[in-house]
Amino acid sequence: MRPSPRSRAGSPAVETQDLRREFRRRRSDPVVAVDSVTLSIAPGEAVGFLGPNGAGKSTTIKMLTGILVPTAGHVRVCGLEPVRRRRELARRIGVVFGQRSHLWWDLPLVESFELLRAVHRVPAAVFADRLERHVELLDMAGFLRTPVRQLSLGQRMRGEVTAALLHDPELVVLDEPTIGLDLASKERLRGFLAGVNAERGVTLLLTTHDLPDVERLCRRLVVIDQGRVLVDGDLDTLRRRFGGARQLVVELVEPSAALDGLPGVLAVTVEAGGLRQRLAFSPSQTTAATLIADVARRVAVRDLTVTEPSIEDLVRTLYAS
């Protein structure tokens, strides 16, 4: 008998201890992709898993989902050892890869769902109910009968996410789910995933380069670099500590020397011979409105934009600290 989903709510959704993975190479030293990752994710959490390319995110995810054997260390997902209990685990987790499809390319979208229903042995009535809810929430009615190869990326991603959720997994791992999507599609997907996490209590583990994904979905951030956990903590705390800097970009009417000395400004970058200047400022010390007024008092401004700190900036600040 398989315990029903949620019945192991006591054990962590993900638990790793000194997880390590090396890749052997011919006639040279092995590459350490994941050095030592220790992580514990409770059921119902939503965790952003970040790091630069090559930091070991994908390798870690492969070890969590049973695609790759760890070289050393301990790993349990939903209380199971992933590779040894691969099939059992597959019934209890869902995986979305932004750049790979789990759908049947030449078949209408809905037929992929039907096939996955059979694969996961979801009772027909339960399945119909779930599918209907997904179709409604993700607005898929218009392209349910379209072959997957003819779908736009945004439509296909809604299909991929549905495919990963139809068997009602306890944990969903999403690898760059919003990559390549337009703003509206990203927002729809984020809203949906937030609901899945909040209302159905599904644990989310999400890798992304898109800070708004994390802001919208994750209360917790895990940053890895060179195969090690660099930072693990609450997103708000991390931003207050490390990544507070927003940026005011001003286009000037005439070139000017660097606009130094304004209150709350942390750094100034001069571009285009003084015609464009980037002022990094801390929101806790000044507001965008005050700063704009300060700048306008000193020089004539032609145009301006305020940018949020990108995930790369935050991560870069984290490395520097």
Next chain:
Amino acid sequence: MAERPGLEAYCRLLGGAVRSQLAYPASFGLQLVGQALAQGVDLLAILVLFGRVAAMGGFSRDEVLLIYGLASVGFGLADLAVGQLDQLPDLIRSGQLDAMLLRPLSVLGQLCAADLALRRLGRVVAGAVTLGYALLAVEITWTPARVALVIVSPLSAAVILGAIWVAAASVCFWVVDGRELANSVTYGSNEFTSYPITIFSDWVRRLLAFIVPGAFVAYYPVLGLLGKPDPLGLPAVLRWCAPLAAVTAATLVWRTGLRRYVGTGS
């Protein structure tokens, strides 16, 4: 213990694969005809050959056609079931194999169900026609055992060839692009199994009988049908064990390969 998923899932996957192919009907039709034609050319070669010689390795033209037909049906059926394994390098590269690992099913089962290459039916049909003709043309003293042999042989041939292919495709887990090697085994096996092994040199005969069980695909069943003695003098029980041994060995090689893939992630 993981649950054993019912056959239903695999059957559904097969159905999906078939519907996928029918999404391109013209291409499907052409390939079907192409496969049958390719088989026809091979057949022509045998007929031309026998225009010049009266016997080949102690077998008459129609007896060779019997071997050839049986091997063709077996080859076609095996191709139908596991032929798509030659796409393994692509599946590894594109990450589709990872997607299969994320489903609660056997990977080999999914691969077989992922593409029932119906176009290969052309080969099965061409082989069956040859086999049918040869069975009528040669002299067989029919006994119940021989009737059973005729029915079982094409399936047994398919199982042995399928097993050889699974083992050959597993090479791709070790060699990143092992496709050429795998293909030489799969398509090479078509050539080797289509003729009496007596036409090959001594070491090839033994290789076919013992290492790669190609001789059991068509040659030994036809010996049984015709009541001819075995030039290698093997005990008859071996003939029945061949498919089982082949499947066991192939499963072992496949599992080891897949474990290596999961171990290296290459």
